[in-house]
Amino acid sequence: MARTAFQVLSALCLFSLSIGFPGNETVGQLFENVGWLPSALAQVTEDLVPRDVTFQPKAGDTFNMQLSVLPTVAQANDQSYHVWDYDLFSAPESLIKAFQDKGHPVICYFSAGSWENWRADADQFPKSALGKGLDGWPGEKWLDVRNPNVRSIMAARIKMAADKGCDAVDPDNVDGYSNPTGFNLTKADLVSYLKFLAKEAHSHGMACGLKNGGDILKQVVDVMQFSVNEQCVQYNECNLYQPFIAQNKPVFNIEYTEKSPAPPAFVTKSCTNEGAKGFSTLVKHLSLDAWTTKCPK
Ligand SMILES: *[C@@H]1O[C@H](CO)[C@@H](O)[C@H](O)[C@H]1NC(C)=O
Numbered sequence: 001m002a003r004t005a006f007q008v009l010s011a012l013c014l015f016s017l018s019i020g021f022p023g024n025e026t027v028g029q030l031f032e033n034v035g036w037l038p039s040a041l042a043q044v045t046e047d048l049v050p051r052d053v054t055f056q057p058k059a060g061d062t063f064n065m066q067l068s069v070l071p072t073v074a075q076a077n078d079q080s081y082h083v084w085d086y087d088l089f090s091a092p093e094s095l096i097k098a099f100q101d102k103g104h105p106v107i108c109y110f111s112a113g114s115w116e117n118w119r120a121d122a123d124q125f126p127k128s129a130l131g132k133g134l135d136g137w138p139g140e141k142w143l144d145v146r147n148p149n150v151r152s153i154m155a156a157r158i159k160m161a162a163d164k165g166c167d168a169v170d171p172d173n174v175d176g177y178s179n180p181t182g183f184n185l186t187k188a189d190l191v192s193y194l195k196f197l198a199k200e201a202h203s204h205g206m207a208c209g210l211k212n213g214g215d216i217l218k219q220v221v222d223v224m225q226f227s228v229n230e231q232c233v234q235y236n237e238c239n240l241y242q243p244f245i246a247q248n249k250p251v252f253n254i255e256y257t258e259k260s261p262a263p264p265a266f267v268t269k270s271c272t273n274e275g276a277k278g279f280s281t282l283v284k285h286l287s288l289d290a291w292t293t294k295c296p297k
């Protein structure tokens with residue numbers, strides 16, 4: 001009996017893989033229309049196939065990201081970048097709309113795994129969920145992502161993203177399993193958290209990305225619509241992110257240099273990495289200001 005259920009499940013998974021998780025309502029409807037599907041399995045497929053996600057970027061889509069400085073409305077005229085990623089809290093709805101009016105999908109960034117003392121909702125976090133400081137990021141502490149209050153606050157942030165009209169969310173700092181958070185978080189804790197974040201985003205019709213997290217990628221790639229990566233070339237781990245490309249989902253990769261202009265050798269190395277084939281790579285400053293160097297075509 002268990003085995004049969006498992007076989008049905010495997011067949012479903014294979015079927016889902018073969019249609020490539022387009023994140024498309026059509027697929028959701030397809031599953032809904034399979035009348036014989038037992039409800040338990042329907043629940044599983046619901047977890048796997050994001051319903052009503054209106055934005056599924058494609059592998060190779062051009063991309064730009066700014067965090068410390070919001071882009072200007074004029075930057076929306078630059079069609080050499082398609083998808084944009086900027087700060088959820090500071091981006092006004094009007095900016096998001098101005099970009100969308102010029103054809104750019106907008107991904108809204110927030111930190112899901114760290115507490116930032118300057119955010120409007122900073123005092124809502126339970127003290128017991130605040131861990132060690134993030135090395136090099138003053139005012140930030142690792143969060144206990146198992147904490148239900150932390151999850152409610154993040155659900156509210158995701159709703160704020162939906163209310164502002166974001167096409168997707170980019171929840172950062174989801175690799176606490178490999179950092180000294182103060183909570184001994186496991187990979188399973190982060191996988192559970194990422195599935196929660198993706199489900200919340202999907203429930204509002206938004207896409208969700210996996211930020212870094214190569215070690216847990218296989219457990220979540222199916223529920224994520226894209227990857228945002230930092231420095232996989234520098235750390236020689238781009239291969240880890242190829243499963244996104246295999247599903248025709250983009251890997252938005254950023255390699256950091258503090259030198260502007262970027263040294264040509266650095267750009268060449270960042271843009272020709274064998275493991276990063278098919279990625280959408282940018283060279284930027286760590287502060288993610290307005291300065292960008294694109295990979296040559
Ligand atoms: C959804 O699927 C339909 C039918 O295959 C296709 O025409 C449409 O472009 C897809 N939409 C997205 C967002 O991928």
Ligand SMILES: *[C@@H]1O[C@H](CO)[C@@H](O)[C@H](O)[C@H]1NC(C)=O
Pocket residue numbers: 182183184
């Ligand atoms: C984390 O693990 C270390 C080593 O096993 C242990 O000493 C420490 O007490 C643990 N901390 C917490 C908060 O569980």
